[in-house]
Amino acid sequence: MAKQLDYQTIREMFTRFEAAEAEPKGELEHTNAYTLVVAVALSAQATDAGVNKATRHLFPIADTPQKMLELGLDGVTEKIKTIGLYRNKAKNVIKMSQMLVDDYGGEVPNSRAALESLPGVGRKTANVVLNMWWGQPTQAVDTHIFRFGNRSGVAPGKDVVAVERAIEDHIPADFQLHAHHWMILHGRYVCKARKPLCGTCLVRDLCQFEDKNYD
Incomplete structure (x- = not known):
C-alpha cells in the first residue's frame, strides 16, 4: 500500500x-433508473460486457419492475444464464422488483439507505446508481x-x-x-x-x- x-x-x-x-461514462447499458440498478446488481463478480450481452435481450421486454415480475423467475433466469451466479441473481431481481412495486410505487428510490434495502443491492451498487442516475458525487x-x-x-x-x-x-x-x-x-x-x-x-x-x- x-x-x-x-x-x-x-x-x-x-x-x-x-x-x-x-x-x-459507465459501461453498463441501461435506459432508466430501474434498468441501471438491475444491471449494476447483475455485474457483481461479472464483467460489464458480459452483463450487457445478457441485458440486451432482457431489458427490451422488461424495463420496469412490473414487466420484470410478469416475465417471472424462470424467464429472468433464462435471459441471464450467461452471467455468473445467475440463479441467485435472478431471484434477487424478482424480489427487488416486487419490493419496488409494493413499497415504492414501481419507482427506484434515490437514497442510499432505501437502495441498500433492496435485495441484491449493496453499498457499491447504491453508490453507482446515485452517481450515474442522480448525479450525486x-x-x-x-x-x-x-x-x-x-x-x-x-x-x-x-x-x-x-x-x-x-x-x-x-x-x-x-x-x-x-x-x-x-x-x-x-x-x-x-x-x-x-x-x-x-x-x-x-x-x-x-x-x-x-x-x-x-x-
Missing part, C-alpha cells in the same frame, strides 16, 4: 484525467478502484470503505462527481492487475507504485 498522495499531486492527476476524457469502490487507489497513493485503504473515505477526503470536490469513473476506466484498461500499462499511463510520474512495468 502506497502512502497517501498530497492534495496538489492528486489535483494534477485528476486534471489530466479530465483533459483526456471530460465526461467519463458518490464513490463506488470496485476492484479496479481499490487496486488503483492503493497502488498510486490516491486513496490507500485496507478495505473498500477505507478507500471510499479516502477518495471523499482527498480528491478535490470539483472532481468528485466523475472520480470513480475515471479510476474504474483507468484501472480496467491501464492500471491492470497483472500487467499494468505504465508506459502509456497519463499519471505514471505522479503514481507511487514501486513495480512499474514499462514493457
Whole structure:
C-alpha cells in the first residue's frame, strides 16, 4: 500500500484525467433508473460486457419492475444464464422488483439507505446508481478502484470503505462527481492487475507504485 498522495499531486492527476476524457461514462447499458440498478446488481463478480450481452435481450421486454415480475423467475433466469451466479441473481431481481412495486410505487428510490434495502443491492451498487442516475458525487469502490487507489497513493485503504473515505477526503470536490469513473476506466484498461500499462499511463510520474512495468 502506497502512502497517501498530497492534495496538489492528486489535483494534477485528476486534471489530466479530465483533459483526456471530460465526461467519463459507465459501461453498463441501461435506459432508466430501474434498468441501471438491475444491471449494476447483475455485474457483481461479472464483467460489464458480459452483463450487457445478457441485458440486451432482457431489458427490451422488461424495463420496469412490473414487466420484470410478469416475465417471472424462470424467464429472468433464462435471459441471464450467461452471467455468473445467475440463479441467485435472478431471484434477487424478482424480489427487488416486487419490493419496488409494493413499497415504492414501481419507482427506484434515490437514497442510499432505501437502495441498500433492496435485495441484491449493496453499498457499491447504491453508490453507482446515485452517481450515474442522480448525479450525486458518490464513490463506488470496485476492484479496479481499490487496486488503483492503493497502488498510486490516491486513496490507500485496507478495505473498500477505507478507500471510499479516502477518495471523499482527498480528491478535490470539483472532481468528485466523475472520480470513480475515471479510476474504474483507468484501472480496467491501464492500471491492470497483472500487467499494468505504465508506459502509456497519463499519471505514471505522479503514481507511487514501486513495480512499474514499462514493457
